[in-house]
Amino acid sequence: MVNTITIQEFLQRAKQLPVLDVRAPKEYEAGHIPAAHSFPIFDDQQRALVGTAYKQQGHDPAVLLGLDLFGPRMSGFVKEAGKLAKDKELLVHCWRGGMRSSAMAWLLNFSGFKVHLLEGGYKTYRHLMLEQFSKPRKLLILGGLTGSGKTDLLPYLQQLGQQTIDLEALANHKGSAFGNIGMPPQPSTEHFENMLGIQLLQSDTEQPLWLEDESKTIGKVVMPIQLHEQMQNAPAIVINPPKKLRIYKLAQEYCQTDKAILEAAILKIKKRLGGLATKEALIAIAEGDMEKMVEIALSYYDKAYHFDLAKRQHVLALELAGIEPEENAAQVVQFAKQNNLL
Structure with missing residues (x-):
């Protein structure tokens, strides 16, 4: 039967x-x-x-x-x-x-x-x-400029008893023109929703849920509108390690990447960088100077992130001395508690 x-x-x-x-x-x-x-x-x-x-x-x-x-x-x-x-x-x-x-x-x-x-x-x-994306949730947003190591903090937040969902891991993309480097092919938006929906279904709506700050799209994947609106209205803790450490971190990530892939990523943001900066970035790639290339790219990404951040109502900045994820996760939790978010 x-x-x-x-x-x-x-x-x-x-x-x-x-x-x-x-x-x-x-x-x-x-x-x-x-x-x-x-x-x-x-x-x-x-x-x-x-x-x-x-x-x-x-x-x-x-x-x-x-x-x-x-x-x-x-x-x-x-x-x-x-x-x-x-x-x-x-x-x-x-x-x-x-x-x-x-x-x-x-x-x-x-x-x-x-x-x-x-x-x-x-x-x-x-x-x-689809029902999961419109359910009211106690969201906490982890923000930060490109290279600040936001994604790296998520597993350590879990170890500290926090609920997290790694949106970029589900989307197979790190959210920039360089975001697909070293990542598997992206799922369809529908399948991304399926994976995200299951994790939301399994989460406790009475407890805070940490999500990394994301735009409306992660690569080619589109975020659910209702959830993204909740994210925009939620409190955001924006971490800010020293820029030189962000540059070093990103340079180490990309130093083993094929130069043609990096050149293609720079050309995707050519209009935003401008002709001269694009030319300088391409020369830096050719010479293997990844820190120079990253510094040039960040001139665009930092400006774009500050522009998006200005749209938020509830932003708390957390200055960090280093970029070690376990230590920074502990500081983020402590900071959230001090500000009555946990």
Whole structure:
């Protein structure tokens, strides 16, 4: 017997059981439940054929075509499911909890698996994720100029008992023209929302949540509007280590990077830097003078950050002597407590 369950129970069970997403590969790639395995009942071309048959010929011919495509692959599906679910218990979903997931659930149940089917499918999951971004939260924003080491502080804040979410880690981008260097490909905005939504769902809304200050986009990923508005209105602690340490830190990060990648990053901000500064930055890259290149780039990024910071209502500046993340995280927590933010 197939057990149909709510999204809340589905996510709870997904902590222990494999999740099979039976949508087409393109659907999965656009966004999926983070724990899910791609287990398509149809490939992209087959899905298009069935969809066309439904529109042109109606329900019954589309079902028959689907069965023709599904039938020869049944044994393969059962074998693959067995590799993923050693105890023969698993979770299944499609887009709306319709024919695709029902067919897969029937097959696996018939083959001896205990199957839990998501009521409403992935669409229900998306609704739950989107709800997370408009929930009121006690946000604390960690700000700072480029190279101040904000991201590095987050794991140490966690060690000090603070709730944090690393937005840049989820987006696979550090938020500047140089932000994709050394990072994996970025997820789609939809999948970024899925990963972020899960972390928000698991957080305690009664306790402060630290987020790094971000613009409306992180690389090509777009921040959820409702959450970003909350972030803009939340108190921000802006850390400020000495500029020479910021330059040194960034120069060390980029010194092993291919020069062509750095040149491309500088050219992305050419209009903002101006012709002369761009030329000087490119010469510095060619000569391997990364500190000079970073100093030139920061002339733009520092000005842009101060411009954005001026839009905030509640900003607290914290001067730091060094850039060591564990020590700075402790100072940030102490500073937040002194200012009645914790």
